[in-house]
Amino acid sequence: MPIYEYSALNAKGKTVTDIIDAESTAAARQKLRASRIYPISIKEVYETGRQAGHDISGWFKPFSNRVSAGELSIMTRQLATLLGAGFPLVSAVYTLIPQTRSQKLRQALAHIKDAIEEGSSFAAALSQYPDIFSEIYVNMVASGESSGTLELVLNRLADITERQQAITKSVQSAIAYPILMFFVGTLILIFLLTYIVPSIISIFEDMDQALPLPTLVLINVSEFLRNGWWVILLALVAVILVLRRIKKTDRGGYGFDRLALKLPLAGELRTKLATARFARTLGSLLENGVSLMAALDIVRNIVGNRVIADAVKNAALNVEKGGALAKSLEASSVFPHISIQMIQVGENSGELEAMLAKIADIYENEVESTVSAMTALLEPLIILFMGVVVGFIVISICLPIFEMNQMVG
Numbered sequence: 001m002p003i004y005e006y007s008a009l010n011a012k013g014k015t016v017t018d019i020i021d022a023e024s025t026a027a028a029r030q031k032l033r034a035s036r037i038y039p040i041s042i043k044e045v046y047e048t049g050r051q052a053g054h055d056i057s058g059w060f061k062p063f064s065n066r067v068s069a070g071e072l073s074i075m076t077r078q079l080a081t082l083l084g085a086g087f088p089l090v091s092a093v094y095t096l097i098p099q100t101r102s103q104k105l106r107q108a109l110a111h112i113k114d115a116i117e118e119g120s121s122f123a124a125a126l127s128q129y130p131d132i133f134s135e136i137y138v139n140m141v142a143s144g145e146s147s148g149t150l151e152l153v154l155n156r157l158a159d160i161t162e163r164q165q166a167i168t169k170s171v172q173s174a175i176a177y178p179i180l181m182f183f184v185g186t187l188i189l190i191f192l193l194t195y196i197v198p199s200i201i202s203i204f205e206d207m208d209q210a211l212p213l214p215t216l217v218l219i220n221v222s223e224f225l226r227n228g229w230w231v232i233l234l235a236l237v238a239v240i241l242v243l244r245r246i247k248k249t250d251r252g253g254y255g256f257d258r259l260a261l262k263l264p265l266a267g268e269l270r271t272k273l274a275t276a277r278f279a280r281t282l283g284s285l286l287e288n289g290v291s292l293m294a295a296l297d298i299v300r301n302i303v304g305n306r307v308i309a310d311a312v313k314n315a316a317l318n319v320e321k322g323g324a325l326a327k328s329l330e331a332s333s334v335f336p337h338i339s340i341q342m343i344q345v346g347e348n349s350g351e352l353e354a355m356l357a358k359i360a361d362i363y364e365n366e367v368e369s370t371v372s373a374m375t376a377l378l379e380p381l382i383i384l385f386m387g388v389v390v391g392f393i394v395i396s397i398c399l400p401i402f403e404m405n406q407m408v409g
Contacts, residue, residue, distance in 0.1 A: 004028045010037055010038075017098065067105045067132045070165060072133075075100060076158040079092055108132055140288050156288070160281070163280070170368055174375045192393060211400055265374055274305050277302060279357070282295050283357045311329065311332030315332065316328075
């Protein structure tokens with residue numbers, strides 16, 4: 001049944017805003033008036049059937065209606081709070097619909113509410129929206145429903161999402177300044193080489209003398225940037241398209257992921273980030289009653305690197321045959337040695353979930369430290385690079401002037 005969000009005047013003349021389900025807009029108005037509520041405006045939030053599906057699949061919906069991790073985290077936290085306050089699940093979901101800013105998430109919640117009323121489980125209703133609710137989310141909710149700890153599971157899901165979002169924002173904010181410095185510095189150098197340098201060097205064109213090698217190099221670079229910039233642009237676009245095409249293939253994507261893990265500093269950062277994500281997710285799944293084999297299969301899809309995903313897959317096969325998780329992961333030589341040792345301690349002590357949480361904490365902190373170290377190193381390197389280029393330009397311009405002074409002297 002369609003859900004409508006309305007603004008209306010109650011019997012006391014006060015403006016109220018809420019939602020209502022009805023067969024049509026006219027039915028919604030009639031239903032409101034029967035309750036002595038007089039609608040000012042009614043806006044459809046969710047429509048069942050073909051039209052809703054068509055609306056979601058419009059050309060620009062994937063971009064304008066994408067549900068962010070922050071929105072999902074807020075919704076999850078609010079739902080856990082409502083359940084903790086004693087709201088039934090249907091009422092809690094119904095209450096969240098008008099409070100949700102994302103239209104796509106609002107529509108999904110309305111449909112989920114209808115599915116639960118029709119007898120579906122919460123997890124089964126969530127699984128109908130894999131682009132919003134991940135496999136991890138659905139499996140943890142299913143475990144919470146079966147064990148009667150849905151409120152606890154939702155709070156933990158919100159914690160996981162918020163923690164991962166905080167790490168992502170920390171990394172982004174740390175690298176934003178060096179990237180901005182490099183971008184602005186590059187634009188300044190291009191401006192110098194294409195507009196300032198040619199006007200200065202034109203003075204030497206009328207001189208009947210051989211120019212120094214640095215000056216000749218500067219002139220050639222300046223002319224190439226002025227006249228052949230389109231060649232650079234086309235080459236850059238072609239390289240990006242070819243690399244993207246190669247990366248989409250299984251063999252090419254695997255090669256890129258392997259190379260990404262071997263890069264200096266960046267490779268170490270990716271490994272630590274993947275290890276933290278692996279440990280955090282696996283620990284949460286196990287803690288909520290998901291079996292180890294099912295948890296490994298889920299985690300394999302979220303590590304973000306095909307090499308590490310293959311390592312988890314091979315480890316799962318070995319565990320299925322009776323092997324220990326730590327030894328199975330160690331065979332791939334992908335995960336850090338300390339993490340393997342901690343997993344082994346967790347297995348031997350029967351506290352694997354707690355040890356995985358500690359591993360996640362350790363490597364999340366190390367990711368932040370590594371990013372801080374990288375940015376601290378990048379900033380002086382960018383300044384040094386810009387200084388060398390500007391110094392080369394100055395020397396290239398000054399050398400002919402020095403030679404002219406010597407000839408005059």
